[in-house]
Amino acid sequence: MKTWYIPDAYYPSSKNGEYVSHEAICFLNVGKEDAKVSMTLYFEDREKLEGFTVVVPAERTLHCRMDQIKNRDGASVPTDTPYAVKVESESELTVQYTRVDTTQAELAIATTIVS
Secondary structure, eight states: OEEEEEEEEOOOSOOSTTOOOEEEEEEEEOSSSOEEEEEEEEESSSOOEEEEEEEEOTTEEEEEETTTOBOTTSOBOOTTOOEEEEEEESSOOEEEEEEEEOSSSSOEEEEEEEO
16 A cells, blocks of 8 residues: 655635635546545544545546535535545556645646655
């Protein structure tokens, strides 16, 4: 099992103008088989949320928008709440986290490869 950690995630509810703030966990699967990915969210003040899953097709990319995913119980990522993500897969993947912050007039984007 390969595990990646993203300790600084945050999805704001407010926006400035027409652009919507969002986060994405982007995957690159250069392998010959599909990769099943599971994600667990951790919080400062509440229990973890498990059961978020995606499948990254073989030799493809997948951009998982965290504002659009739901877990097996129908829960979504809460807004205005700091959280961390544990990403797990049996397959080797390249994992990138990106945050687009549109809460101020000076739009911001932050991105990093997770290792």
